[in-house]
Amino acid sequence: MKQILILVLFTVVVLSCKKSTLVVIQAEDYVTGEGSAYAGMEYAVSEAWIPFFETKSKIVATGYLDENGYASFDLKMKNNRKYILGVSEPENICYGGLMQHYLEHEKNNHIAFKYSTCSYLKIIVNNINCVDENDEIKYTRTWLTGDEIGTEVIKHGCYSFEGSYFELPAGDYRYDWVVTKSGMTSNYSQNFILLSGDSLVFQIDY
Numbered sequence: 464m465k466q467i468l469i470l471v472l473f474t475v476v477v478l479s480c481k482k483s484t485l486v487v488i489q490a491e492d493y494v495t496g497e498g499s500a501y502a503g504m505e506y507a508v509s510e511a512w513i514p515f516f517e518t519k520s521k522i523v524a525t526g527y528l529d530e531n532g533y534a535s536f537d538l539k540m541k542n543n544r545k546y547i548l549g550v551s552e553p554e555n556i557c558y559g560g561l562m563q564h565y566l567e568h569e570k571n572n573h574i575a576f577k578y579s580t581c582s583y584l585k586i587i588v589n590n591i592n593c594v595d596e597n598d599e600i601k602y603t604r605t606w607l608t609g610d611e612i613g614t615e616v617i618k619h620g621c622y623s624f625e626g627s628y629f630e631l632p633a634g635d636y637r638y639d640w641v642v643t644k645s646g647m648t649s650n651y652s653q654n655f656i657l658l659s660g661d662s663l664v665f666q667i668d669y
Contacts, residue, residue, distance in 0.1 A: 483539050485571040486524075488550065490532030493559065493579040493608050494634050494659070498532020500580055504551045506534060508566070512544040540568050548574065555660070557581040558609065558632035579609070579632030582657035586626045587666040592644075593621035599643040600669055607654070608634030633659045642669045 490498035508524040546566040559578035604613040
């Protein structure tokens with residue numbers, strides 16, 4: 464019985480033992496590679512455990528990212544508890560970022576996360592040489608920086624459209640469109656760049 468008690472106490476001590484690990488945070492803009500948009504943003508690490516079938520948590524580390532969106536600190540972690548890192552997000556972020564990240568116990572944690580700031584686009588599409596209701600256009604926008612293809616839009620007849628400005632992540636883009644008139648099909652493509660905070664009009668006349 465005494466040996467069992469010693470074993471239990473030893474197990475408790477081992478599980479509750481704190482091990483120090485290095486935590487490194489780096490924000491990185493998809494376009495520029497810099498992290499300045501996250502300058503001065505607060506980070507926090509919460510410690511979570513379940514003592515009696517109910518999760519408990521507390522903040523065990525806080526700080527602020529520097530002018531380059533970087534921070535590093537040592538964190539003592541208990542083996543039987545979870546540690547979650549969160550970083551506050553600036554208002555002008557349209558893609559990516561880091562809301563929460565579970566830290567690992569057995570090694571240093573290097574957390575590099577990408578983000579993109581906001582820009583604005585308006586799309587105008589006009590069938591300026593309409594033949595008849597069989598005219599067709601298919602167009603698609605691709606965010607080259609993030610390697611994401613948008614939804615294909617298909618319209619027929621004497622189509623004309625002018626949208627409102629909408630938010631997009633800054634970066635390199637491409638519009639591809641395919642026009643069919645009188646049984647003849649033609650393919651078109653054009654690249655463009657949206658800078659952070661930029662407002663751009665992209666127009667397709669066909």
